[in-house]
Amino acid sequence: MKEGYVSPRRQHRPNARHHVRDTMKKPLTREEKQLQTRELLIDSARTVFSRDGYHAARLEVIATEAGFTKGAVYSNFSGKPELFLAVIDANLDISLDNPDMTVVNAYHGRYPLPPETQKLIDTAQGFALATLEFTAAAARDSELRPQITARLSRQLDSYTRDAAKSRSDDDPLTAEELGFFLSALEQGTSIHILAGGIPVDHSAYTEVVERITRRA
Numbered sequence: 230m231k232e233g234y235v236s237p238r239r240q241h242r243p244n245a246r247h248h249v250r251d252t253m254k255k256p257l258t259r260e261e262k263q264l265q266t267r268e269l270l271i272d273s274a275r276t277v278f279s280r281d282g283y284h285a286a287r288l289e290v291i292a293t294e295a296g297f298t299k300g301a302v303y304s305n306f307s308g309k310p311e312l313f314l315a316v317i318d319a320n321l322d323i324s325l326d327n328p329d330m331t332v333v334n335a336y337h338g339r340y341p342l343p344p345e346t347q348k349l350i351d352t353a354q355g356f357a358l359a360t361l362e363f364t365a366a367a368a369r370d371s372e373l374r375p376q377i378t379a380r381l382s383r384q385l386d387s388y389t390r391d392a393a394k395s396r397s398d399d400d401p402l403t404a405e406e407l408g409f410f411l412s413a414l415e416q417g418t419s420i421h422i423l424a425g426g427i428p429v430d431h432s433a434y435t436e437v438v439e440r441i442t443r444r445a
């Protein structure tokens with residue numbers, strides 16, 4: 230065999246070590262691992278809070294269902310209240326990107342969701358009930374009250390933006406006032422739905438919303 234000769238078979242053979250390096254996933258950084266753990270805990274917490282309620286939910290169960298020990302919860306959150314607030318924040322991020330995704334619309338099956346957000350709507354009613362529990366407790370807690378108020382303000386801002394888009398210039402009510410009453414209408418209607426005692430007609434609900442936001 231001549232010196233320097235490389236057989237055709239070897240010419241086309243990929244370097245094994247180079248191939249392994251190319252196909253191996255880049256290891257996660259410490260920050261990325263912590264973020265991943267946090268997201269898994271939030272997802273698990275949403276399910277457990279929705280199923281068991283705020284007061285009955287146990288951090289051990291949340292951690293186990295996420296594939297971790299209870300220590301992972303305390304490495305990312307100070308306790309159950311902070312974890313619950315993190316779930317609220319995650320839900321707000323999704324719902325503000327999908328403004329029609331509400332308990333009312335979920336109840337009537339009027340809003341088809343992509344698969345990645347379907348799980349949220351599947352647990353919407355259970356988590357809404359847990360939120361009522363948490364809100365009642367937070368209202369009596371001087372440290373938690375500002376936290377829940379901040380989330381409510383963020384939600385109110387979205388209603389105000391919606392009201393501003395359809396509000397007429399001569400409307401005596403400001404966009405902020407319209408946004409407040411739109412929020413009150415939806416939250417009050419949601420409570421009736423969650424209580425299960427009074428059926429809600431979706432077309433009537435929509436008509437009332439339109440009357441508020443499209444006043445002549």
